[in-house]
Amino acid sequence: MKIEHKELIVIGAGPAGLSAAIEAASRGIQVTVYDENARPGGQLFKQIHKFFGSKEHHAKIRGFKIGDELLKEAHEKGVEVVLNATVMGMFAQKEITVMINDEVHHVKGDAILVATGASENMVNFRGWTLPGVIGAGAAQTMMNLHHIKPGERVLMLGTGNVGLVVSFQLLQAGCEVVALVDAAKNIGGYGVHAAKLARTGIPFYLSHTIKEAEGDDHVTGVTIAEVDDHFQFIEGTEKHFDVDTICVAVGLSPMAQLLKMDGVGMKDTRGGYVPDCDETGATSIPGIFAAGDVTGIEEASSAMIEGRMSGYAIAEYLGYMTKEEKDAKEEELDQSLDALRQGMFAPKNRGKEITKTEEDILISTNLLKHGFVADDEISRFPGFVHKAAIHPVIECTQNIPCNPCQSACHKGCISIGENMTSLPISVKESTCINCGMCVASCPGQAIFLVEEHEDEDYGLITMPYEFLPLPEVGDLGHALGRSGKALCEAEITQVRAPKSYDHTALVTMKVPYHYIDLARFYKKGDE
Amino acid sequence: MERITMHPILGESPEGKCVEFTCDGKKLEGYEGEPIASALRVNGIMVHRYTAKRHEPRGVFCAIGRCTDCVMIVDGIPNVRTCITPLKAGMVVQTQYGVSAKEEAK
Numbered sequence: 051m052k053i054e055h056k057e058l059i060v061i062g063a064g065p066a067g068l069s070a071a072i073e074a075a076s077r078g079i080q081v082t083v084y085d086e087n088a089r090p091g092g093q094l095f096k097q098i099h100k101f102f103g104s105k106e107h108h109a110k111i112r113g114f115k116i117g118d119e120l121l122k123e124a125h126e127k128g129v130e131v132v133l134n135a136t137v138m139g140m141f142a143q144k145e146i147t148v149m150i151n152d153e154v155h156h157v158k159g160d161a162i163l164v165a166t167g168a169s170e171n172m173v174n175f176r177g178w179t180l181p182g183v184i185g186a187g188a189a190q191t192m193m194n195l196h197h198i199k200p201g202e203r204v205l206m207l208g209t210g211n212v213g214l215v216v217s218f219q220l221l222q223a224g225c226e227v228v229a230l231v232d233a234a235k236n237i238g239g240y241g242v243h244a245a246k247l248a249r250t251g252i253p254f255y256l257s258h259t260i261k262e263a264e265g266d267d268h269v270t271g272v273t274i275a276e277v278d279d280h281f282q283f284i285e286g287t288e289k290h291f292d293v294d295t296i297c298v299a300v301g302l303s304p305m306a307q308l309l310k311m312d313g314v315g316m317k318d319t320r321g322g323y324v325p326d327c328d329e330t331g332a333t334s335i336p337g338i339f340a341a342g343d344v345t346g347i348e349e350a351s352s353a354m355i356e357g358r359m360s361g362y363a364i365a366e367y368l369g370y371m372t373k374e375e376k377d378a379k380e381e382e383l384d385q386s387l388d389a390l391r392q393g394m395f396a397p398k399n400r401g402k403e404i405t406k407t408e409e410d411i412l413i414s415t416n417l418l419k420h421g422f423v424a425d426d427e428i429s430r431f432p433g434f435v436h437k438a439a440i441h442p443v444i445e446c447t448q449n450i451p452c453n454p455c456q457s458a459c460h461k462g463c464i465s466i467g468e469n470m471t472s473l474p475i476s477v478k479e480s481t482c483i484n485c486g487m488c489v490a491s492c493p494g495q496a497i498f499l500v501e502e503h504e505d506e507d508y509g510l511i512t513m514p515y516e517f518l519p520l521p522e523v524g525d526l527g528h529a530l531g532r533s534g535k536a537l538c539e540a541e542i543t544q545v546r547a548p549k550s551y552d553h554t555a556l557v558t559m560k561v562p563y564h565y566i567d568l569a570r571f572y573k574k575g576d577e
Numbered sequence: 578m579e580r581i582t583m584h585p586i587l588g589e590s591p592e593g594k595c596v597e598f599t600c601d602g603k604k605l606e607g608y609e610g611e612p613i614a615s616a617l618r619v620n621g622i623m624v625h626r627y628t629a630k631r632h633e634p635r636g637v638f639c640a641i642g643r644c645t646d647c648v649m650i651v652d653g654i655p656n657v658r659t660c661i662t663p664l665k666a667g668m669v670v671q672t673q674y675g676v677s678a679k680e681e682a683k
Contacts, residue, residue, distance in 0.1 A: 181636025
C-alpha cells in the first residue's frame, strides 16, 4: 500500500479540530482534516442556542453560526477537509489508516492532532432498548439538522446543561416536554437554563430516575420513581407519564481510543479516560497532540481555545513559529480559557456543595431542586431592583462565566465588572432606554424589563420569547410565574423582533401591579 | 412524527425533493438526501430491526451512525446505518431480522 504524506493530520472537524487547523494553516502549514461525518463542524451545527462567555468566547452568538464562521475561515486558510473519512487506526511513527469511500488509505503526518470529541453515556433501565428511547444528541440531530420532531411527548432524563438545553430546543421544535428527571439531588446545569423551562410549566423531578420504559414495539409510556441516598428506588413513589419518546442526557465520555491505540500515555480521571497532555495538548509522544472533549469533557467554547493553543504548539513543533511567539500566544489563550473555567460550575468545583455565591449571598436552593428561584428568594440578588421607570431585572443568581448583558447596555444599567462570573447588578441610578439589547443578548434568557405604574395599578413586563407562534399585540392570556403556574390575566402590549435581537423576540405584557415581581412568562388563552 | 415546517430560530425548513421508496414492500415518500431514518420516522416507522436471539425491536438511538441500532437492509445489503445513509429514489428498505430479511430468517 502506498503511503501518503501530510504535514499535519487533524482527526475530527469539530470546534477543536477546525480551530487548530485554522491556526496551523495561518502559519503556512499544510493541513488535512479527516472527519467521519458527511458534514464538518462536529456538534456545532446542532447548537441553536446563544453561547455563554464573553465577546472573545463568541458569547451571545448561536452555535451554528460559530460553526459557519469556523468553516469559512478554514476554507480561506486553505485547510483541506476530507469528509466521510473514518480514521480506523493510529500507529507508531505518526501513521494512520483512514477509510474513505470503502477504500483504506495509509497516511503519515509530520504531526497529528486528535480532536475526536466525545460520545454519549447511557443508563440502563427496563425497556431502555425500545425504539423511542434516544440520546439527547439524537434529538438535536433530528430536529435541528433534519427538521423532524423526535417525538410528540418527551420525557428528559438528565438535568445537566445538555438535558436542559435540549429540552428547550424540543419545545422550540414544537414538542411537548412532560418532565425533566435526574437521579442527582440537584439540577446539574445552569440555573438560568432550568428557569426558562420551569416558567413554561415543566416539572423537575430530582432524586428520581426511570424505572421502566413501557411499550411493546416502541415507547408508549414511562414510569419514574424516587431514589434514596444509595440510588435505590423507594417503593410507592412511582409516577407514570404517557410519552412516545424518552430522551437520555446523562453525560459524555471522551473518545480517546485512537490515542490509546497509538501508545500515548493515558490517565483515568473523573472526566473519563483521557490522554495525559499539557495545556497545549502535547501528549507523551512528540508530534502527537490532542484537543477538545477528547482531553476531558467541557464545551465548545473551551474546545475552540484548546484547539487554537494546539495549533500554535504544532506550529512551533514543526518549526513555523519560535518558542517565544508560541509562549506569548499561549499565555493570552490561557487567560481566556481560565476565564471560562471559573464560577459555580467550574471543573474544580465539581462534586462540591456550594451554598453561597462569590458575593456571599445564599444561593437559591429552590433553583437547584425545582428549576426556578422561589419568589421569596429572588430579592436577595443584585439583579433584582424596584424602580418606577423601566429598568432591567436580571434573574441571574449563580456565578457563571458570562457577561454579554454588561456589554449590551450602553447606558450603564448593568454591571458585572472585571470578573465575568460576578452576578450582574441592575444599576438603579442609570437610565434604561428600553432598547432591549440586554434581554436579547442574555444566553440564559434571564433578563426582564419592568416598568412599574403603582398609581395606576399595573406594570409592564418585557420578556425574551423564542417560541412560535409569537404572541400579538392585543392578545389576552395569562401571566405565568417562575414555576409556570398561571397567576393573573395579562395583555400583550408590544412585540419586538428586529434582526439585532437574533431571533429572540421581546414580548411585553401588562399585568396588575401586584404581580410585577412574580409574572415571568405568558400563555395565550384561558387556563 | 411530523416534519418541522417553521422554527423560531432556524426559520422555514428547506423543502426537499419528494422521492418514492419502499419499506417492507410498502410505498412511502421522503425527501431525497435526508437520512433514511428521518423519512421512516416521518412515515411513523419506529422499528428498524429485531435482534437475532431475543427478537427484540430496535430503532434509532444515537442518530449519528455510532450505535448501529438503526441498521436495516437497504437495496439488499444488510447492516446499513439508516440514520446516516441518504435516501434515494426507488430505494428498497427492509426490516432486518438478525442480519437478514424476514423470509430468510424463517
